[in-house]
Amino acid sequence: MNTVLFAAIAAFVLISACMVVRVSNLFHAGLSLVATFFGVASIYAMLDAHFLAAVQVLIYVGAIAVILKFAVMLTQHLTEKEPPGARGRLWGAFALCLSFAVSSLYVIYAQPWSTTTAFRYVQVADIGRYFLDRNEFLLPFEMVALLLLVALVGAIMVASKEGEHNG
Amino acid sequence: MAEVGLQEFLALSVLLFSIGLFGVLTRRNAVAILMSLELMFNAVNVSLVAFTRFSTGPVYYSGQMFALFIIAVAAAEVTIGVAIVLSLYRNFRHINVEEVDLLKW
Numbered sequence: 001m002n003t004v005l006f007a008a009i010a011a012f013v014l015i016s017a018c019m020v021v022r023v024s025n026l027f028h029a030g031l032s033l034v035a036t037f038f039g040v041a042s043i044y045a046m047l048d049a050h051f052l053a054a055v056q057v058l059i060y061v062g063a064i065a066v067i068l069k070f071a072v073m074l075t076q077h078l079t080e081k082e083p084p085g086a087r088g089r090l091w092g093a094f095a096l097c098l099s100f101a102v103s104s105l106y107v108i109y110a111q112p113w114s115t116t117t118a119f120r121y122v123q124v125a126d127i128g129r130y131f132l133d134r135n136e137f138l139l140p141f142e143m144v145a146l147l148l149l150v151a152l153v154g155a156i157m158v159a160s161k162e163g164e165h166n167g
Numbered sequence: 168m169a170e171v172g173l174q175e176f177l178a179l180s181v182l183l184f185s186i187g188l189f190g191v192l193t194r195r196n197a198v199a200i201l202m203s204l205e206l207m208f209n210a211v212n213v214s215l216v217a218f219t220r221f222s223t224g225p226v227y228y229s230g231q232m233f234a235l236f237i238i239a240v241a242a243a244e245v246t247i248g249v250a251i252v253l254s255l256y257r258n259f260r261h262i263n264v265e266e267v268d269l270l271k272w
Contacts, residue, residue: 006171010179017183017206021190026199033202040183040209047176047220049231052212059238064205064245071198071249075256093192101185108177115173115221122219122228130232137232144239151243155250161257 006046013039026072034065051124176217184210197252197262201245208241 016039019032037060044053130136183206190203212234219230256262 003171006175010175013179014182014186017186020202020206021186021194021199026196029199029202033205036206036209040213043176043179043213044216047216049216049219049234052216052231052234055235055238056212059242060205060209064242067245067249068198068202068205071201071252074253075198075262076260090193093189096192097185097189100188101181104181104185105178108174108181113173113221114223116223120220120222120227122231126228127231127235130228137236140236144236147243148239151246155246158247159250159253 002046009039009042009046013043027069030065030069030072033068034061037061037065048119048121051122051127173217173221176220177214180210180214180217183207183213195263195265197248197255197264197267200264201248201252204248205241205245208237208244212237 013036016032016035020029020036023029023032037056041053041056041061044050044056131141132138187203187206187210190206191200194200194203215230215234215237217230219227219234222230252262255267259267
């Protein structure tokens with residue numbers, strides 16, 4: 001696999017992710033989030049998961065990022081104010097995340113993974129068959145359908161105005 | 168130069184997850200917290216797809232299937248999250264999670 005390409009995409013993803021969590025203007029953070037999603041989609045393409053790359057762009061960039069932009073636009077405060085005493089909490093969270101990352105990286109690189117270099121490509125037609133195969137993922141597939149329905153109804157219930165649905 | 172293997176992709180996943188965790192811990196705006204959550208979902212998906220690519224087992228495709236399920240769950244999560252944020256904003260006129268304390272003792 002192309003090392004230079006991977007390093008470039010990984011650096012792009014990590015830098016734009018850092019911008020998502022640190023930029024004070026929320027609209028700019030949302031734009032960085034879109035950039036991160038595109039970077040992750042190209043990581044999927046590097047891993048021969050082309051269908052997932054397409055789904056990533058469709059669902060994350062096309063739906064989730066747009067919904068979050070709507071939320072940014074519909075609420076008032078576009079920029080975050082740092083309250084007093086935020087520095088200490090910032091460093092505490094940084095230390096926690098750094099220790100998590102370092103310990104996880106240690107585990108990853110100390111572990112002898114048995115990996116293959118064989119070509120692992122999951123065809124789109126096979127993904128469809130696995131979804132509807134009783135011995136594979138049919139039950140989780142139906143559960144996800146139910147979950148999306150519940151989420152839809154729940155979102156309408158939560159977001160609708162008080163008393164509007166009493167009819 | 169060393170070949171890019173499973174460990175490099177897992178390292179990228181861990182770093183992305185840590186950045187998302189940092190955002191969840193430090194952000195005060197509820198929408199920004201949702202954005203950081205999406206970063207963490209993406210990190211998990213990267214590791215699952217990498218496991219599919221480098222797996223030696225016969226059911227190697229499970230990683231990609233799980234990633235698809237996680238994307239669906241993330242879509243449901245962000246829908247509910249934004250609905251709650253808008254409801255909060257209607258009641259409080261702000262979405263600072265530190266000052267939303269209706270359920271606090």
